[in-house]
Amino acid sequence: MEGPIKLETQNVNFYFGDNLVLKNISIRIPSNRITAIIGPSGCGKSTFLRLFNRMNDVLEGARVEGKVLIDGVDIYNSNIDVAMLRRKVGMVFQKPNPFPTSIFDNVAYGPRIHGLHKGKDLREIVENALRQAALWDEVKDKLHRSALELSGGQQQRLCIARCLAVEPEVLLMDEPASALDPISTLKIEELMQGLKERYTIVIVTHNMQEAARVSDYTGFIYKGELVEFAPTVDIFEHPQNKLTEDYITGRFG
Amino acid sequence: MKQRSVWESFIEKVIFIGGISGIVFLFLIFAFLFKESFLFFFQYPWKDFFGGTQWYPTSEPPRFGLLPLLAGSLVVTLGAIAISVPLGIACAIYISEVAPPWVREIFKPLMELIAAIPSVVLGFIGLVVLVPFLKQVFNLPTGLSALAGSITLAFMALPTITSISEDALTVLPREYKEASLALGATHWQTIYHILLPAAKSGIIAAIMLGLGRAIGETMAVLMVTGNAAIIPYSFLQPVRTMTATIAIEMGEIVRGGLHYRALFAIGLFLFIITFTVNLIADWVIQRQKRVSG
Ligand SMILES: Nc1ncnc2c1ncn2[C@@H]1O[C@H](COP(=O)(O)OP(=O)(O)O)[C@@H](O)[C@H]1O
Numbered sequence: 001m002e003g004p005i006k007l008e009t010q011n012v013n014f015y016f017g018d019n020l021v022l023k024n025i026s027i028r029i030p031s032n033r034i035t036a037i038i039g040p041s042g043c044g045k046s047t048f049l050r051l052f053n054r055m056n057d058v059l060e061g062a063r064v065e066g067k068v069l070i071d072g073v074d075i076y077n078s079n080i081d082v083a084m085l086r087r088k089v090g091m092v093f094q095k096p097n098p099f100p101t102s103i104f105d106n107v108a109y110g111p112r113i114h115g116l117h118k119g120k121d122l123r124e125i126v127e128n129a130l131r132q133a134a135l136w137d138e139v140k141d142k143l144h145r146s147a148l149e150l151s152g153g154q155q156q157r158l159c160i161a162r163c164l165a166v167e168p169e170v171l172l173m174d175e176p177a178s179a180l181d182p183i184s185t186l187k188i189e190e191l192m193q194g195l196k197e198r199y200t201i202v203i204v205t206h207n208m209q210e211a212a213r214v215s216d217y218t219g220f221i222y223k224g225e226l227v228e229f230a231p232t233v234d235i236f237e238h239p240q241n242k243l244t245e246d247y248i249t250g251r252f253g
Numbered sequence: 254m255k256q257r258s259v260w261e262s263f264i265e266k267v268i269f270i271g272g273i274s275g276i277v278f279l280f281l282i283f284a285f286l287f288k289e290s291f292l293f294f295f296q297y298p299w300k301d302f303f304g305g306t307q308w309y310p311t312s313e314p315p316r317f318g319l320l321p322l323l324a325g326s327l328v329v330t331l332g333a334i335a336i337s338v339p340l341g342i343a344c345a346i347y348i349s350e351v352a353p354p355w356v357r358e359i360f361k362p363l364m365e366l367i368a369a370i371p372s373v374v375l376g377f378i379g380l381v382v383l384v385p386f387l388k389q390v391f392n393l394p395t396g397l398s399a400l401a402g403s404i405t406l407a408f409m410a411l412p413t414i415t416s417i418s419e420d421a422l423t424v425l426p427r428e429y430k431e432a433s434l435a436l437g438a439t440h441w442q443t444i445y446h447i448l449l450p451a452a453k454s455g456i457i458a459a460i461m462l463g464l465g466r467a468i469g470e471t472m473a474v475l476m477v478t479g480n481a482a483i484i485p486y487s488f489l490q491p492v493r494t495m496t497a498t499i500a501i502e503m504g505e506i507v508r509g510g511l512h513y514r515a516l517f518a519i520g521l522f523l524f525i526i527t528f529t530v531n532l533i534a535d536w537v538i539q540r541q542k543r544v545s546g
């Protein structure tokens with residue numbers, strides 16, 4: 001695999017209580033690329049994604065074995081500041097989840113709590129983030145209106161902008177378009193192409209066409225195991241594993 | 254069949270009479286309250302009532318200055334707010350966000366239990382435990398004081414404030430919390446900047462309901478505040494509230510006399526205050542419903 005590695009797992013097992021949800025997963029995800037994770041519902045895609053910002057930590061009975069590394073640093077080490085980690089590793093959720101405040105305050109929230117606005121104009125940070133998320137033109141005249149008045153697609157782009165405002169290095173996206181209409185989906189896919197210059201993006205999707213369209217690499221997870229991980233072209237044209245082939249040709253799932 | 258319809262129309266009539274008589278009684282109470290109060294203001298200048306600093310109903314001539322009683326009520330109530338609101342919100346945060354699930358399981362029924370204690374019992378506990386304690390700690394002559402009243406009232410309002418604020422925090426969508434944590438906020442930053450503001454209207458309603466029970470409360474306060482009708486300059490002084498005044502003096506006066514009517518004037522004034530507070534509370538709750546629904 002070419003280029004530097006941003007995210008890595010080594011023999012990771014993940015449990016919810018006694019339930020083994022991820023089995024011995026080892027993966028090396030390259031910098032500044034879009035990596036798609038595909039697999040049938042319930043196979044552990046979200047759980048896998050949430051390893052990298054430790055969002056599984058807040059769930060009951062969650063337990064990790066093995067190593068999860070970002071830039072070679074073990075993020076489950078006890079001296080890691082989880083809040084700092086999450087600032088570096090942003091996440092966009094399946095269901096758009098803006099705060100019930102104004103559009104401006106949604107985006108400004110991260111910079112405010114991290115003190116990023118000191119010496120810099122908060123408006124500028126907010127505008128920048130909204131521009132990167134391709135939302136600025138649609139909301140620039142109503143920044144102080146409630147975020148809940150936006151359409152679903154706009155809300156999801158607002159959530160992306162909210163992430164970008166804290167200047168992360170990695171963007172985790174958990175089926176970001178699954179609740180959206182086709183036009184909004186297209187907008188978000190276009191947006192991702194622009195973002196990969198600056199961010200390492202991992203996107204979970206159960207939509208194989210979407211994975212094929214947007215990603216450089218694709219990993220296929222089945223029943224908690226990483227069956228295959230390779231450049232997207234290879235996965236879709238010459239899958240090495242029979243399971244992968246069956247899945248992408250729609251024979252199950 | 255016929256039997257049944259006769260029975261039903263009978264039930265309907267009973268319900269109708271019940272409803273109407275409720276309204277009629279309420280109306281009669283208002284009428285009585287207004288009548289006696291107006292008669293009072295014919296005989297006694299309203300300026301001296303609302304502006305007077307002395308409540309000496311038996312002096313010659315009698316003085317019915319509301320201010321010491323109003324001040325007593327205000328001091329006790331404000332003290333109760335200052336104690337119960339921060340404490341109630343802190344408890345709600347602890348239970349909804351910090352405590353392990355089993356604490357929550359125990360806590361909910363416990364709060365309901367405390368809320369169901371009759372106020373006389375609370376007053377009695379205040380009298381035999383709290384008052385001697387305050388007397389010793391602050392080196393007071395008796396310990397009967399505005400502070401004792403405030404603490405007793407706060408204890409009455411606390412279960413409601415805590416329980417309803419906790420509900421308001423618990424029903425918030427999990428997504429708000431996840432979104433905030435995922436942006437790198439700490440748990441406390443999330444509580445302070447996201448959860449509390451999102452639950453704000455619910456918490457305000459909780460405070461209103463909690464204090465609603467406490468403000469009109471008479472017995473418990475009467476038992477622990479010492480009942481001296483003087484304008485207090487500190488929380489450690491005895492005070493007399495408006496409700497306590499009515500309760501204490503109503504038994505020993507001439508029906509239809511000026512003193513009697515003065516007590517009704519206090520009653521009317523209390524009624525207007527309570528009514529206004531309820532109106533505001535209703536408005537806040539309605540607004541909350543519109544925002545979240
Ligand atoms: N909070 C949780 N507690 C217990 N089990 C969970 C929890 N979340 C998910 N699981 C289980 O873990 C497995 C993987 O779930 P998930 O990662 O959400 O799958 P996917 O995102 O691929 O649909 C599922 O079998 C699910 O039942």
Ligand SMILES: [Mg+2]
Pocket residue numbers: 045046047174
């Ligand atoms: Mg999922």
